[in-house]
Amino acid sequence: RRRRRRRRRGRSTSMADNPKSELINFLQRYCGRTLTKADVLWNKTGSAGSFQCIARLVCLNGQEFAGEPAGTEKEAEQNAARQ
Numbered sequence: 367r368r369r370r371r372r373r374r375r376g377r378s379t380s381m382a383d384n385p386k387s388e389l390i391n392f393l394q395r396y397c398g399r400t401l402t403k404a405d406v407l408w409n410k411t412g413s414a415g416s417f418q419c420i421a422r423l424v425c426l427n428g429q430e431f432a433g434e435p436a437g438t439e440k441e442a443e444q445n446a447a448r449q
Contacts (some may be wrong), residue, residue: 389406393406398424417442419439
């Protein structure tokens with residue numbers, strides 16, 4: 367018997383479309399464990415259409431990466447993860 371794969375509803379995104387997920391997956395493999403909220407801190411600043419985010423990787427000795435300014439907080443997080 368063949369097993370059927372379940373299709374996810376909604377828009378499918380590849381890892382290249384979501385740098386934040388790609389970063390989290392890399393960090394989990396690198397650290398060898400599931401991450402907690404304390405492992406990656408997202409510091410967002412800005413208001414009304416201009417946001418910037420700094421990703422602080424506590425699980426990698428506190429390295430910080432600043433993303434390019436973006437129109438939304440979510441886009442700003444993605445930009446920081448892309449660095």
